[in-house]
Amino acid sequence: AQSVAQPEDQVNVAEGNPLTVKCTYSVSGNPYLFWYVQYPNRGLQFLLKYITGDNLVKGSYGFEAEFNKSQTSFHLKKPSALVSDSALYFCAVRDITKNNNAGNMLTFGGGTRLMVKP
Amino acid sequence: DTEVTQTPKHLVMGMTNKKSLKCEQHMGHRAMYWYKQKAKKPPELMFVYSYEKLSINESVPSRFSPECPNSSLLNLHLHALQPEDSALYLCASSRDREQFFGPGTRLTVL
Numbered sequence: 001a002q003s004v005a006q007p008e009d010q011v012n013v014a015e016g017n018p019l020t021v022k023c024t025y026s027v028s029g030n031p032y033l034f035w036y037v038q039y040p041n042r043g044l045q046f047l048l049k050y051i052t053g054d055n056l057v058k059g060s061y062g063f064e065a066e067f068n069k070s071q072t073s074f075h076l077k078k079p080s081a082l083v084s085d086s087a088l089y090f091c092a093v094r095d096i097t098k099n100n101n102a103g104n105m106l107t108f109g110g111g112t113r114l115m116v117k118p
Numbered sequence: 119d120t121e122v123t124q125t126p127k128h129l130v131m132g133m134t135n136k137k138s139l140k141c142e143q144h145m146g147h148r149a150m151y152w153y154k155q156k157a158k159k160p161p162e163l164m165f166v167y168s169y170e171k172l173s174i175n176e177s178v179p180s181r182f183s184p185e186c187p188n189s190s191l192l193n194l195h196l197h198a199l200q201p202e203d204s205a206l207y208l209c210a211s212s213r214d215r216e217q218f219f220g221p222g223t224r225l226t227v228l
Binding site for chain 1: 122124158159160161163166174206208210212214215216217218219220221222224
């Protein structure tokens with residue numbers, strides 16, 4: 001079965017400090033991994049993805065994520081947090097157990113609320 | 119055009135009302151999705167349309183009825199909803215890898 005775990009419900013960090021939001025996965029085959037961010041009362045915004053290639057993936061708004069196959073992790077990172085980064089973050093993995101000829105099914109983690117304090 | 123739009127932004131309806139949610143994208147994506155999202159929870163997949171045909175129905179109650187009139191539009195018809203159906207309803211589309219989400223419709227059922 002495909003699954004994604006975000007072990008932290010909330011992460012608190014001071015503005016200017018580095019941040020990490022954790023994600024681990026369990027999949028059959030090669031994982032396609034994604035990070036999305038959701039601001040209050042808004043839809044999900046795509047941040048970055050790992051399909052293949054370099055383990056360090058760079059995305060929008062200065063975020064990056066490191067794919068670690070041995071630890072089955074895909075943690076989201078940013079060198080210097082901003083108050084405006086405060087939001088709900090979702091890790092997701094392509095769900096190959098569902099058939100969809102035109103796209104990718106996603107299995108989401110439970111979400112992590114990031115709070116950046118001034 | 120690189121976005122998914124949804125209307126209305128907010129909807130309040132009674133349990134006997136009939137209403138519809140609309141979603142539109144002009145990115146040429148051939149897969150479109152409806153999700154339901156409760157507060158502070160991940161989106162839950164409801165329906166998937168692939169090439170304008172319903173390909174996945176995640177055991178959604180019949181009071182929710184999806185429709186895909188063409189490759190750019192996706193509707194969700196609502197009838198006889200329950201208060202527990204109150205949620206943020208998200209539409210998404212994809213061509214290959216990542217899904218692109220609309221801003222959602224905040225639905226309140228009284």
